[in-house]
Amino acid sequence: MSELNIGILGIQGAYEKHALSITLAGANAEIIKYREQLDQIDGLILPGGESTTMSKMMGFRIDYEDILAFAEKKPIFGTCAGLILLGKGIDDPRVHQFELMDVSVARNAYGSQKYSFVDNLTLAFDKENPFHAVFIRAPQIENIGDDICVLATCNNTPVLIESNLYLGASFHPELTPDPRIHKYFIQKIMEVKNGKTPESA
Amino acid sequence: MKKGTFEVKVGLAEMLKGGVIMDVTNVDQAKIAEDAGASSVMALERIPADIRAHGGISRMSNPEMILKIREAVSIPVMAKCRIGHFAEAQILQEIGVDFIDESEVLTPADEENHIWKQDFNVPFVCGCRNLGEALRRIGEGAAMIRTKGEPGTGDIVEAVRHMRGVTAEIRRLSTLDKSELMATAKILGAPFAIVEWVAQNGKLPVPNFAAGGIATPADASLMMQLGAEAVFVGSGIFKSDDPKPRAEAMVKAITHYQDFAVLAEVSRGLKDAMVGISASTLDENEKMAKRGW
Numbered sequence: 001m002s003e004l005n006i007g008i009l010g011i012q013g014a015y016e017k018h019a020l021s022i023t024l025a026g027a028n029a030e031i032i033k034y035r036e037q038l039d040q041i042d043g044l045i046l047p048g049g050e051s052t053t054m055s056k057m058m059g060f061r062i063d064y065e066d067i068l069a070f071a072e073k074k075p076i077f078g079t080c081a082g083l084i085l086l087g088k089g090i091d092d093p094r095v096h097q098f099e100l101m102d103v104s105v106a107r108n109a110y111g112s113q114k115y116s117f118v119d120n121l122t123l124a125f126d127k128e129n130p131f132h133a134v135f136i137r138a139p140q141i142e143n144i145g146d147d148i149c150v151l152a153t154c155n156n157t158p159v160l161i162e163s164n165l166y167l168g169a170s171f172h173p174e175l176t177p178d179p180r181i182h183k184y185f186i187q188k189i190m191e192v193k194n195g196k197t198p199e200s201a
Numbered sequence: 202m203k204k205g206t207f208e209v210k211v212g213l214a215e216m217l218k219g220g221v222i223m224d225v226t227n228v229d230q231a232k233i234a235e236d237a238g239a240s241s242v243m244a245l246e247r248i249p250a251d252i253r254a255h256g257g258i259s260r261m262s263n264p265e266m267i268l269k270i271r272e273a274v275s276i277p278v279m280a281k282c283r284i285g286h287f288a289e290a291q292i293l294q295e296i297g298v299d300f301i302d303e304s305e306v307l308t309p310a311d312e313e314n315h316i317w318k319q320d321f322n323v324p325f326v327c328g329c330r331n332l333g334e335a336l337r338r339i340g341e342g343a344a345m346i347r348t349k350g351e352p353g354t355g356d357i358v359e360a361v362r363h364m365r366g367v368t369a370e371i372r373r374l375s376t377l378d379k380s381e382l383m384a385t386a387k388i389l390g391a392p393f394a395i396v397e398w399v400a401q402n403g404k405l406p407v408p409n410f411a412a413g414g415i416a417t418p419a420d421a422s423l424m425m426q427l428g429a430e431a432v433f434v435g436s437g438i439f440k441s442d443d444p445k446p447r448a449e450a451m452v453k454a455i456t457h458y459q460d461f462a463v464l465a466e467v468s469r470g471l472k473d474a475m476v477g478i479s480a481s482t483l484d485e486n487e488k489m490a491k492r493g494w
Contacts, residue, residue: 011456012219012240033457048216049240050276056238056449057456061463080216094235094275107275112297114322116209119202136212137277137299175212 004189007032007041011057013049013081017174018182025179027186035066043075043189046082048136048172051107054081055096064096071100075165075192077185083168084139101166102145109140121152121159121171126180133159133171141170165192205322210344213277213300213324214408217241217345217431221421221451222410224248224435227266228273230444237448241277241300243433244270249306249353249489250436250475259307261289264296271297279326284493285311294323300345301325303338305492306352306435315493318342328412330363330490332370336391336399337494339407346405348429349490350413353436355477357414359490360424364411368428374400413490416441416474418454418467425458442472 006022008015010031019029022045030041038044044067046054058064070076078086084107088099095107110116116137120130131152141158144150152160159170160181167188173181203209220240225231226248234242246262247255261282271278277299282289284303289310293301303316305328318325319342327338328349335346348367350360370389377385377400386396398406411429415421416437424432434451441447450467457463485491 010219012238012452014215014218016218017215033460049218050216050220052235052276053220053238053240053452056236056452060453061457092275112271113210113213113277113299113324114294114297115204116213117202117204118206118209134208134212136209136216172212172215175208175215 004028004043004186004193005030005041006043006045006186006189007037008045008047009054009062009082011049012053013047014172014174015047015049018045018047018079021174021179021182022186024177025182025186033061035062038062038066038070041074042193043077043185044070045185046076046078046085047174048080048082051081051084052094054085055094058096064098067098071098071165075167075185075189076100077167077169079169079172079174080136080138083141083170086166086168101148101161101163101168103141103148103161103168104143105139105170106142107139108137110135110138113137119154121154123160123180124151125184131173131178131180132176133173134175135171138170207342207344210324211407214326214345217277217410218408219455220431221448221455222279222431222433223438223448224433225270226439228269230439231270231274233445234438234448235274235276237445238452239276239448240431241279242270242274243279243281243302243435245281248436248439250355250440251353252306253353253478253487261286261293261307264292267293267298268296281307282316283307284309285314285316287316290316290321290325294321298323303327303343305349305489309492313494315341326410328490328493329367331366332374332399333389333391334494335367335405335409336389336395339395339405340392343407345408345410347410347412347433348424350411350415351480351483352413352489354414354480354483355416355437355440355475356480357416357420357423359480360411360413360415361427363413363490364424364427364429367405367409371399371403371405375403414480416477417471418450418464421451421454422458422464425455431455436475440475447471447474
């Protein structure tokens with residue numbers, strides 16, 4: 001597994017934590033701040049942080065179009081703010097979505113920080129042990145398209161989803177020292193690298 | 202489902218890393234900050250430079266003003282309460298502030314005790330001048346630590362002193378024998394369990410940010426290179442001659458704090474930074490950093 005290089009967009013937010021999780025899951029992690037770096041990685045993580053800050057910085061050293069071109073061939077995993085960027089349908093000029101997943105997401109849907117929470121989830125790909133998930137000013141997945149596969153829910157709302165080359169979480173797997181979700185993403189990258197077409201749900 | 206745990210509080214601090222938290226006094230400034238890419242705003246009625254100039258008692262801001270700012274932006278909103286003034290903190294928690302700064306910028310309400318922050322659901326950030334102070338605040342429940350620096354001066358010297366002090370003490374702790382840690386905890390005046398954790402892990406158990414005197418992109422980069430994980434900019438933006446481009450330059454300087462070409466590029470063309478006051482010319486009783494223990 002160690003020959004895989006996973007990039008984490010290093011504009012703002014919890015990118016160092018994701019790098020630790022990727023290392024724990026057995027791949028190489030690289031913080032991505034420049035468009036040239038995208039050529040050297042097999043998959044990309046859009047971390048949690050502020051989607052407005054990341055949107056604002058698009059076009060400085062990495063363009064929106066650079067990420068879209070990357071996304072045509074290689075997997076992307078978005079967590080929290082990263083999931084917001086993967087989705088579509090937000091009517092807010094402060095947030096520039098990539099519209100890679102057919103999902104609409106409401107920002108800060110649970111309210112301010114005092115409503116942030118932790119909960120145990122059941123992962124569709126590993127049902128035996130619960131996953132301790134941390135939700136911070138979390139976005140809420142509202143509507144999902146037919147091609148979206150739901151991998152975990154919390155109070156009947158999808159919180160971990162997959163479609164085509166993309167994986168999205170409304171919580172923060174990088175804040176839990178349990179690398180199963182990062183391993184799942186790495187597995188997905190391996191399949192793409194080995195020429196397997198990702199299955200749509 | 203559990204809310205308000207230490208893990209959830211530190212989680213928000215983690216999300217603010219690599220960003221700029223900007224002091225704002227009204228809705229217009231808050232929007233400028235958010236549009237420039239701020240990761241959070243600190244809502245307060247008077248920025249530290251004006252508190253210094255005007256004197257008088259400085260208190261928690263009017264909740265009405267904080268709520269207006271909260272409605273205007275989508276990023277997290279912080280607000281300050283006085284050191285030890287847990288009733289102000291209770292009000293800030295009630296109105297849904299995302300992070301409370303128990304701040305030496307305001308007039309202290311208690312000269313002996315800080316707030317017992319573990320009782321709150323919202324996270325707190327507290328200032329420190331040294332490791333002992335940082336670990337006492339963490340013991341009380343702070344989810345983020347920042348340097349105190351010398352607020353409202355535009356002089357970086359105190360923030361540098363405090364950050365270097367904290368990181369040097371952490372390095373020293375990690376060289377100590379287990380049997381030396383209790384005596385060190387006694388000298389630091391800090392809880393033993395946290396001293397032991399820091400010695401084993403070589404870092405604070407919560408994010409470590411910089412504040413107090415940051416006025417330019419170079420100041421921001423300096424603090425990051427000294428070990429800060431994000432910065433607070435108080436008076437430095439809206440007391441400068443060009444708040445909007447300066448705010449944008451600060452955001453870029455933090456993302457690319459080790460890229461000197463970027464730092465040179467964003468520093469060019471900025472108008473004058475805030476005029477500032479040399480921290481060394483302040484009387485001891487004018488120094489905000491001395492507030493708290």
